[in-house]
Amino acid sequence: MDEGTPQNRKIIHIDMDAFYASVEQRDHPEMRGKPVAVGGSGVRGVVAAASYEARTFGVRSAMPGARARRMCPDLIFARPRFDVYREVSRQIRAIFAQFTDVIQPLSLDEAYLDVTENKAGLGTATQIAEEIRRLICAETGLTASAGVSYNKLIAKLASDQNKPDGICVIRPDQGAAFVATLPVRRFHGIGPVTAAKMQKLGIETGADLRAQPLPFLKQHFGSMADYYHGASRGIDHRPVRAREVAKSISVEDTFGTDLTDRDALIAELDMITERLWPRIEASNMRGRTVTLKIKFADFAIITRSRSFPAAVADPSSLAATGRALLEGELPLRMGARLLGLGVHNLEPVAGVLDTAPAQLVLAI
Known part of the structure; x- marks a missing residue:
């Protein structure tokens, strides 16, 4: 397929609505219309997903x-x-495949589709997105939201505009104006730390970002400057890449106060592990290498890894390996401002044909 220019592409981002929680509500009628969290309720339990009823109380994943x-x-x-x-x-991926072979899953519940050339012969990307949403509802009993646009950046931003069970279409001549109104923290590739840095520089919206010259962005954001410069103008040249294989799956946390106490560090690492394992499960992959990341108060970073002949198969083994790596660094030379845990050298779970996205990272 000729990728052409971004303005010639037809990109759809499909995002299921509160996926895990919605599946539970579908399968358990007594949960419908009630606040539901998928995950653990104990002292170290973590919310993996929250229903929209729960979100009205401020409950969020992680x-x-x-x-x-x-x-x-x-x-x-x-x-x-x-x-x-x-x-x-x-089931949902099979629906996607009725319309295009160019599918890039990001997780179990969202994916990019390039429908510039569509197998169903429908006239517009909007029609395709609506038909996909209809089929998902008919075949699974669940709702999905869709963003339709000319590139991945805006399609993903658009899919969040009218959630739940909504669609948003942004045409090429609307892209720059659309991103100008949005807070930069919503942009793909701008996490909480970068958003906070931008705020200190007076950059809070897409319009603020667009006002900054490229040399200024390179001075403060290095290799990401070109992407931010283009994103603020509604430009994103990244193609939809079908079935990329995962390189790593990781979770990390930045703390409000630097940690030195052993018990506090272990407790934080355990919570990170509880958030990491569901993402490993969701990826249909397992890793043979476990890596611990520590960022110190002076922003120096160290990583420590342990590899095994076979993939780590369960959350208790993952937790034990993470703890052992951390214990090997105690006492820390100074307080830790960030801990992270990840798995590498990934291989598919036996019998699973679907592959995972290029990288699944949750940074808080």
Whole structure:
């Protein structure tokens, strides 16, 4: 397929609505219309997903379960069922494949589709997105939101505009004006740390970012400057890449206060592990190498890894390896401002044909 210019592409971003929680509500009628969190409610439990009813109380994914319970006393906790989520995801991918072979999954519940050339022969990308949403609802009983545009950046931003169960279409002549109104923290590739840095520089919206000359952006953001410069103008040349194989899956946390106490560090690492394992499950991959990342108060970073002959197969083994790597560095030479844990040297779970995205990283 000729990728052409971004203005010639037709890109759809499909994002399932509160996917894990919606599956639980679908399969358990007593949960429908009620606040539901998928994950653990204990002291070290973490919310993997929250229903829209739970989100009205401020409950969000990656939140400690105990905190979520305090925010919403009537919150119903459901244990994750990744075998079910994977099967539903396969149903959804099969629907995508009716329209295009150029599919880039980002996780079990979202993907980019390039429908510049579509197999169904429908006239517009908007028609395709609407038909995909209709089929998903008919075949799975779940709702999906869609963003339709001429590049990946804007399609992903658009899919979040009218959630849940909505669609947003941004045409090439609307892209620059659309991103100008958005807070930069919503841009793909701008995480909380970068957004905070931009805010200190007076950059809070796409319009603010666009006002900065490229040399200024290179001075402050290095190799990402060209991407930010283009993004603020609605430009994104990245193609949809079908079935990229995962290189790593990791989770990291930046702390409000530097940590030195052993018990506090272990507790934080355990919570990171609890958030990491569901993402490993969701990827249909397992890793033979476990890597610990520590960023110190002076911003120096060290990584420590341990590799095994076979992939790490369960969360307890992952947790034990992470703890052992951390224990090997204690006592720390100074306080830690960030901990991260990841798996590398990935291989598919036996019997699984679907592959995972290029990298799954959750940074808080």
